[in-house]
Amino acid sequence: MVILDRLPTVDRLQHLGLTVEDRCLMCDNGHETRNHLFADCPYGIQIWSAVLSLCGLERVMMDWERELVWLYTRLKGKSLIVFILKLAWNSYVYHIWEERNCRKFRNTxxxxxxxxxxxxxxxxxxVCSRRVHMDDVNRHICAA
Structure with missing residues (x-):
C-alpha cells in the first residue's frame, strides 16, 4: 500500500474531495503525504536513522524515491543483515503509520x-523466531 501510494493520507483524501486538516500529525509542520510521512518528516527521519544506526549503517535519509532505490539495490540476497533490514523497513513503515493513526483517532x-x-x-x-545466529553488528537491533 505504501509503495503504491494508496494510504489514505491527507493529500489523497483531499484529492478525493474530502475536507480534512492539512498538516502532518507527526511534526505538526508539513503537509501530510506519503513522501512526507516516511521520508521528509523529522520524526520519521529520526526513527529511520536510528534503525539504520542499530544495523551498523550511517547514512542520511534521502527523498522517498531515492530511499526506495537504495533499499531495492541493498535488500537483495539472503544474508542476515538483508533479512534484518527488510524486517526493519517493514516495521518502520507499519509503526509510523500506526503512530499517525493513533494520533489522529485516539489522541495518543x-x-x-x-x-x-x-x-x-x-x-x-x-529474528528470534527463526533461530538464526546473531553476530555483534546485528545483535544491536534486538538489544533491549
Missing part, C-alpha cells in the same frame, strides 16, 4: 524512543 502520542522500541521488539521477535 509516543516519542521517538518508544516507537523505536516497538520497531526493535518487532524485528527481534521475528
Amino acid at each position: 502520542y509516543r516519542d521517538c524512543s518508544s516507537l523505536l522500541g516497538c520497531i526493535k521488539d518487532t524485528v527481534c521477535i521475528r
Whole structure:
C-alpha cells in the first residue's frame, strides 16, 4: 500500500474531495503525504536513522524515491543483515503509520524512543523466531 501510494493520507483524501486538516500529525509542520510521512518528516527521519544506526549503517535519509532505490539495490540476497533490514523497513513503515493513526483517532502520542522500541521488539521477535545466529553488528537491533 505504501509503495503504491494508496494510504489514505491527507493529500489523497483531499484529492478525493474530502475536507480534512492539512498538516502532518507527526511534526505538526508539513503537509501530510506519503513522501512526507516516511521520508521528509523529522520524526520519521529520526526513527529511520536510528534503525539504520542499530544495523551498523550511517547514512542520511534521502527523498522517498531515492530511499526506495537504495533499499531495492541493498535488500537483495539472503544474508542476515538483508533479512534484518527488510524486517526493519517493514516495521518502520507499519509503526509510523500506526503512530499517525493513533494520533489522529485516539489522541495518543509516543516519542521517538518508544516507537523505536516497538520497531526493535518487532524485528527481534521475528529474528528470534527463526533461530538464526546473531553476530555483534546485528545483535544491536534486538538489544533491549
